[in-house]
Amino acid sequence: MKLKELIDKFELKALTNIEDTHIKGVYLSDMLSDVMSRAESGSLWMTIQTHKNIVSVANLIDLSAIIITNGKNVPDGTIELANRFYVNILSSPLPTYELAIKLVEAGVK
Amino acid sequence: MQEEETHIIEIEKIKDSLQAQIITGNNIPNKFITGVYASDLMSDVLAYGKSGSILLTGLNSQQVAISAYMAEFKAIVLLRGKIPNDDIKKFAEGKNIIVLSTQADMYEACVKIANIKGEVPVIKEVEKPVSKAKNITEHSFKIDGQDFASAGMVSTQIKAILKSIGYDSKLIRRIAISTYEAEMNVVMHAKKADVVLKASDEMIKVSIKDEGKGIKNIELAMKEGYTTATEEQRALGFGAGMGLPNIKKNSDKLNIESEVNKGTLIKIYFFVR
Amino acid sequence: MQDESCKHLWKITNIKPCFIINEFCYKCKKNTTYFSLEERPPIERYQEGEHFWNTLGYDQSIRFDLQCKKCGKLVKMEELAGLMMCTGCEDNCKVYSLMKELEKERTWVYVAFGFLPFDETKQLDKEQISVLEDYFNQRRKSSTSKIKIVSGDLIENFSLCYGNIIKDVDMLSSKPPEN
Ligand SMILES: [Zn+2]
Ligand SMILES: [Zn+2]
Numbered sequence: 429m430k431l432k433e434l435i436d437k438f439e440l441k442a443l444t445n446i447e448d449t450h451i452k453g454v455y456l457s458d459m460l461s462d463v464m465s466r467a468e469s470g471s472l473w474m475t476i477q478t479h480k481n482i483v484s485v486a487n488l489i490d491l492s493a494i495i496i497t498n499g500k501n502v503p504d505g506t507i508e509l510a511n512r513f514y515v516n517i518l519s520s521p522l523p524t525y526e527l528a529i530k531l532v533e534a535g536v537k
Numbered sequence: 538m539q540e541e542e543t544h545i546i547e548i549e550k551i552k553d554s555l556q557a558q559i560i561t562g563n564n565i566p567n568k569f570i571t572g573v574y575a576s577d578l579m580s581d582v583l584a585y586g587k588s589g590s591i592l593l594t595g596l597n598s599q600q601v602a603i604s605a606y607m608a609e610f611k612a613i614v615l616l617r618g619k620i621p622n623d624d625i626k627k628f629a630e631g632k633n634i635i636v637l638s639t640q641a642d643m644y645e646a647c648v649k650i651a652n653i654k655g656e657v658p659v660i661k662e663v664e665k666p667v668s669k670a671k672n673i674t675e676h677s678f679k680i681d682g683q684d685f686a687s688a689g690m691v692s693t694q695i696k697a698i699l700k701s702i703g704y705d706s707k708l709i710r711r712i713a714i715s716t717y718e719a720e721m722n723v724v725m726h727a728k729k730a731d732v733v734l735k736a737s738d739e740m741i742k743v744s745i746k747d748e749g750k751g752i753k754n755i756e757l758a759m760k761e762g763y764t765t766a767t768e769e770q771r772a773l774g775f776g777a778g779m780g781l782p783n784i785k786k787n788s789d790k791l792n793i794e795s796e797v798n799k800g801t802l803i804k805i806y807f808f809v810r
Numbered sequence: 811m812q813d814e815s816c817k818h819l820w821k822i823t824n825i826k827p828c829f830i831i832n833e834f835c836y837k838c839k840k841n842t843t844y845f846s847l848e849e850r851p852p853i854e855r856y857q858e859g860e861h862f863w864n865t866l867g868y869d870q871s872i873r874f875d876l877q878c879k880k881c882g883k884l885v886k887m888e889e890l891a892g893l894m895m896c897t898g899c900e901d902n903c904k905v906y907s908l909m910k911e912l913e914k915e916r917t918w919v920y921v922a923f924g925f926l927p928f929d930e931t932k933q934l935d936k937e938q939i940s941v942l943e944d945y946f947n948q949r950r951k952s953s954t955s956k957i958k959i960v961s962g963d964l965i966e967n968f969s970l971c972y973g974n975i976i977k978d979v980d981m982l983s984s985k986p987p988e989n
Contacts, residue, residue, distance in 0.1 A: 456643035458577035460978050461872040462595060464893075465825050466642070469950045476581050484895035484974045487918055488957060490950040498585055509897060509974070513918065514955075523585060525575040525593070528644060529651035597827075598849070622849055683865075 429536055431493055431516060434472070438530060440495060440518040443502055444510045449492045454531060456524055460485050467491060472536075474524050478502045482517075483509045492516065497524045545569050546653055548612055548635055551591065554649040555639040557614060561626050562635030570611050573650055575643050579604040583714045584783050586610060588706070593646050597621060602628045602636075603689035607696070607713045609706070611635060617642055632693075674702065678732040680723045682749065688724040692716040695734050695743065702736060708807060711787040712741060715805050718780035719745045726750060727800065741807040751797040759785060818878040820885075820945035825874045830891060830977065832868065832926070835861040843891055843926040845873060870978040876945050885941045889934045893959075894921040894973035903971065904964045916955035920946075921973060923962030933962055 432448045434440065452470030457463055458477050463485050467473060473486060474495045483506060486494050493516035496502055502517065510517045520527050548568035552559060562568070572590035576582050579600050582592060588609030594601055597619040605613050606628070612635035615621060620638055621629070629636045639646060676698060678691045696713040700706075716732075723730040727749030735742045752758050758781050785791050790806035829846045838861060846868075855864050871892065877884045896909045896919040909919040922942055924933040934942075943959040950957065965971050 454644045456575060456647065457595060458581070459595060459870070460976055461827070461870065462577075464976055465822050465872055465874060469953060476576060476578055480974055481976055484893075484920075484976050487895065488893070488920065488946060488976070490953040490955065498581065512897075513895075514916075523574065523576075524643075525573045525647055528575065528647040532648050532651050 434536070435518060437534065438520065438527070440520050443496070443507055443517045443519050444515065446516050447514055449516075451492045451536065454528065454536060455491075456528060463491075464488065472531075474527060476500055476524065478506055480506050480509050482506065483513055483515050486510075486515045487513045493518055495520055495527065497522060497527055545571055546573075546591075546650065548591070548637075550653050551612075551614070551650055552637060554653055555614065555637070555641050555646055557637040557639035557641075560615075560621060560636040560638055561629045562612070562633065565633055565635055568612075568635060573647070574610070575647055580780070580783065582610075583608055583717065584786070588710060593643055593650075595619065595643060597625075599624055599628065600689065601625070602632075602634065603693065603717070605629075605634055606632045607689075607692065607710070607717045609710050612637065614639055614646060616646060673735060673737040674698075675736075676734045678734075680720055680727075680730045680732060680745075680747075682723060682726070682728045682730075682747075684724060688721060689717060691732055692720050695732075698734065699736065699741070704736075704741070704809065708741075708809065712743065712805075712807055715784045715787045716743050716745075718784050719743070719803055719805070722780050723747050723749070737809075739809055741809065742804060744802065744804045746800065746802045748800045751799055751801055752793070752795040753797055755781075755793050755795060816878060816881040816883070818883060818941075818944065819880050820876045820941060820948055821879050822874050822945070823877045823884075825872055828871055828873050829868045830871045832866040833863045834866045835863055837862050841866075841926050845871075845891075845925075847873075876941055885938060887934075887938060887942070889924045889932050889938065890942070891923055891925045892975050892977060894923060894971070894975045895919075896921060896973050899972040900970070903966075905960060905971075905973070908958070908960065908964075912958055917958050918955065919958050919960060921962055921965060921971075922959050923965075923968070926968075928962060928968065936961075 429451050430448055431451060434451060435442060451472050453468050455463060455467040455471040456474050458475050460481055463473060467489055469490045470492050472493050472495060473491045474497055476498050478496055478500055482494055495518045497520055499519060499521035546569060548570060570589060570591040572587045574582065574586045574590045575593040577594050577596045582604045586608040590610050591612040591614060592605050592610045593614045593616060595616045597615055601613060602625045615638045618640045621636055641649065680691055692713055695716050696709060699709045699712060727747035730745050730747035733744045784805060788805045789808045792804040795801040826847060831844055831846050833842050875884060875886050896905045898909060899906050905919055905921055912919060922934050922939055925931045939959055939961055943957060946957045
C-alpha cells in the first residue's frame with residue numbers, strides 16, 4: 429500500500445510534509461533501540477514517543493512513516509527536524525493496538 | 538456517557554495464539570481480559586490503559602508489573618522471548634497478575650490477538666457495595682530517593698490499604714496512579730520524602746513532602762510533555778515535576794508548593810462520592 | 811570460513827539490552843560513560859581511588875555486534891556507545907561541514923561515538939566505522955538516500971554539539987516523554 433492511500437483510508441493526520449512511498453510492513457515499539465536493531469527498512473512505525481530522537485531513528489533505518497498514536501501532541505522541534513530530513517510523521521487518535529488491528533483488517537502487512 | 542464496547546478474550550486463547558508460556562498466574566480462575574493495550578512506555582499505560590486489560594510490552598522491568606497493578610491490568614505479555622526476573626514474578630504473583638512470555642513482537646502479537654475468534658459471554662462484574670471508612674484513618678510512609686529497587690512500593694501499600702477499607706475500585710485506581718507518579722518523581726529527583734495518607738468517608742488526601750531540587754516553574758511543569766532545556770540539567774535534577782499532568786488528571790484537587798533547592802510539597806485530594 | 815574476497819552482507823547479532831550510565835567525579839570533574847548489563851541501573855555514589863563517582867543519569871540502550879551472513883566474519887562493536895545524527899551546529903564543526911556537503915545528495919551523517927572520556931577510552935577504528943556504515947546502507951535496500959558514518963574523533967567538544975543521540979530516554983519512568 430502507498431502511504432497517501434493509507435492516510436486517506438485510516439483518517440490519519442499528516443504532521444509533516446509527505447513524500448509518498450510504499451509501505452513495507454508495520455513495526456510497533458516505543459523503544460528506539462528496538463527499532464534501530466530490528467525494524468525493517470520501509471516499515472510503518474507506530475509509537476507514542478514524540479521526542480526528536482524518533483527522527484534520527486526513522487531516518488537511519490529509512491522507515492516509510494512514523495504514526496504517533498493516542499493523538500499525542502508532537503513538539504514543534506520534532507516536526508521541524510522531520511521536515512528537514514524528509515521523515516513522514518502522521519498522527520492518529522487511536523491507541524496503538526486499536527490502530528494496529530484496523531491495519532490488519534485492511535490487509536496492510 | 539457513551540457506552541464502550543468491551544471485548545472479552547480468554548487468556549488461554551491468547552496463550553495458544555501467541556504460543557506463549559504462562560509464567561505466573563496459572564492457578565487464577567476466570568482467566569479472561571476485557572481489552573488489549575500495547576505499549577513500552579509506562580507513563581502511557583498509567584494514563585490511558587483500561588482496567589481488566591492485557592498489556593503487550595517489550596519492556597522487561599519491575600516498573601511494568603507495578604504499572605500494570607496500578608492501572609488494574611489483569612495480565613502482561615512480555616514480547617520477544619523476554620522472561621521476567623524473580624522480583625517481577627513475586628510481585629505479579631502477589632497481585633494476581635498473569636504474566637505470559639512469547640517470542641512474537643508487538644505487531645505480530647496484535648495481529649494474532651485480533652484474529653482470535655469466538656467471544657465468551659460477557660460476565661458482568663457485580664458492583665460491590667461501597668463501604669466507606671467511618672473514621673479517618675491515617676498512615677505514613679517514607680520514600681528514599683534513588684532507591685529504584687523499592688520504587689512503587691509505597692503506592693502499592695496505599696492501594697492495598699484503600700482496597701481493604703473498601704473504596705470504589707475506580708477511585709482506588711485514580712489514587713494509585715497519582716501516588717505512583719508522585720512516588721517515581723521522588724525516587725528520580727529527590728533525596729527522600731514523607732508520605733501521609735488520610736482517608737475518610739468524604740475525602741482521601743495523599744501528601745508527599747520531599748527534600749530535593751524543587752520545581753522552578755510549577756505552571757510549566759503542569760503542561761503535558763514539559764521539558765527542561767538540556768540533558769545536563771535534567772541529569773542534575775531539574776526534570777523534577779514530570780508526571781504532574783497525570784496526577785492532575787487523576788485527582789479532584791491538586792496543590793503544589795515548591796522551593797528551589799529545598800523541596801516540594803504535593804497534596805492530592807480525592808472526593809469520595 | 812573467513813573469505814577475504816567476500817562482499818560482506820552484514821546482519822546485527824548479539825543484541826543485549828543495557829543501560830548507558832553517566833558518572834561524574836566531583837573532585838576532578840571527570841565525566842565518564844559506560845554500559846551496564848544489570849537489570850536495574852546501578853545508581854550510587856562510591857569512591858574509587860581518588861575519584862568520588864556520582865551518577866548523573868542513565869538511559870536504556872543496546873549493545874550489539876555485526877556479522878557477515880555469507881562468510882561469518884564477526885565485527886565486535888564493544889567500543890560503540892551510541893549513534894548521533896548530525897543536525898547542524900557551529901560552522902567550524904567538521905561533522906557539520908561534511909553534512910552540508912552530503913545533504914545535497916541526501917546522504918545523512920551519523921557520528922559513531924565511544925565512551926567518555928574520549929581521550930582515555932578506545933574509540934571505534936576505521937574498520938568498525940565502515941562496517942557499521944555498510945550495515946545500515948545494506949539494510950536500507952531500496953532507499954533513495956544513504957547513510958554516512960563518521961568517527962566521534964571528528965567532534966572537538968561533544969557537549970557543544972547539537973546532534974541527536976539515538977537512545978531510550980526515561981523508559982523506566984512514569985513521566986511523560988521528554989519533548
Ligand atoms: Zn563476508
Ligand atoms: Zn556537530
